[in-house]
Amino acid sequence: MWGAASNGPLDDSELETHSTNGYLVRPGTVGGDWLSVLRDELSCLDADADPSDPRIIREPGGTIRSVFEPHRFSEVIGEVITLDTVLPVARQLLGSDVYIHQARVNMMPGFTGTGFYWHSDFETWHAEDGMPAMRAVSCSIALTENFPYNGSLMVMPGSHRTFYPCIGATPQNNHASSLIKQEIGVPDQATLTEAAARYGINQVTGPAGTALWFDSNVMHGSGSNITPFPRSNIFLVFNSVDNQLVAPYRAQAPRPSYLATRNSELNSFPTLTT
Template sequence: MKLTPEQIEFFNREGWLFLPELFTPEETAFLAREAEAIYAADRPEVWREKSGAPRTAFAAHLYNDAFRVLAAHPRMIEPIEQIFGEKLYMHQFKINAKSAFTGDVWQWHQDYGTWKRDDGMPEPRAMNIAIFLDEVMPINGPLMLVPRSQHEGDLEASHDLATTSYPLWTLDEATVTRLVAAGGIVAPTGKPGGMLMFHGNLVHGSAGNITPYPRKIVYLTLNAVSNHIRTPTRPDYIAHRDYTPIATLPDDALLHLARSHREAAE
């Protein structure tokens, strides 16, 4: 899968790009079922909110076949190879939950700030690719992005260890206010299967979810092989040390796996 010149120009200017319903309902329903089974598991990779609800599940591609296939899917890998101009490896893989009624906030932050400070990533040549597993609506905690904020570079941040169950390098209110005054806020929404990609320095966050509608999103953090991390401090299941270039699978691999699981269950 290749991006058009217009899509690349939009991404380079705005710092994000959303491709609606890139994956089929059959593919995303399969992934959503597998995600719920992972959230129910007692594993160190599954982090929970202070309420006990799931917050994020790391490294599912290493122990679940569905997410192993997704992690090498050409619809996710090829556009980023196109932008970076080189092969990629998986820096991080996570399935973020915004559980109905109890999903907590993600404070305003830049992802590269964490990758640099905690993992020793040299440059912001890694990118998050997000697949919606539920419908993301304006009311159930969509990801909020500050367009063009990536052009500000790596901003000063503070290590917030208290607000939520997950430590994060966060931006202060004055910085966010200044950036929003310049670029506004967008919150991409859409049906399951939509794919959002955004620059490692793009400022973003999300509000809590107090609705009855859950919001699950899979994130692949794809890093240029030449930009591999140098001084990791976090567990390997959070910041991977395997810098092997990703070899993509056939485009229909996920669909075939979904159907084989369905047939085995019948």
């Protein structure tokens, strides 16, 4: 956490929570009038999806799992990034101007939605994208209610203070399979057992419109959804403009730009004022 209470909408208590736990929950980030529009927009993305578009990631059964760069498909989703409850928070947490490193919508349908195994995002962003430092933050905005039983995210509070390196070389084009099931760049069971014993596990639940802000290095994951209740969210990764990508540290080539915005493609947001 790089900013101070004087730099944005978060007060000292919220900043301390994020600094201590590596995450912060903010209900009401997106209001009810926005939620219905955004859910309709997701339905349109699903209906209009081009089967050959690599930005559309599908479950083994064919249902859509994720759509990358949704802000380039949808002006409405693009507007969410610049909401007063979103962009200023990212700038405050990172203590600088920011840009979108990655954006996607995740759709976990009822009965068949598969989870995301335990991982730290920074492991991939550093090794495969060339992100120099842990000066990035993720914002996951719930478009449906997150119950304890429909695959809501689990985090290990405080784990952002420890980097758990993963063994093994990164295969060429690893992203092609890891977006469906990640097997490279994830901790082994002994590491996860130690981390869970040290930090514990919290589950993040809450109504639609709630935002979860979490550090790039916090350990997190989710289970599958075998309930009738679908779960969907907008997932935004903000990176500091002072932390722009370089050559990958542990990969033969960078991942595609829809997974990791390179320096020449920085977003243009209103200039930060202090």
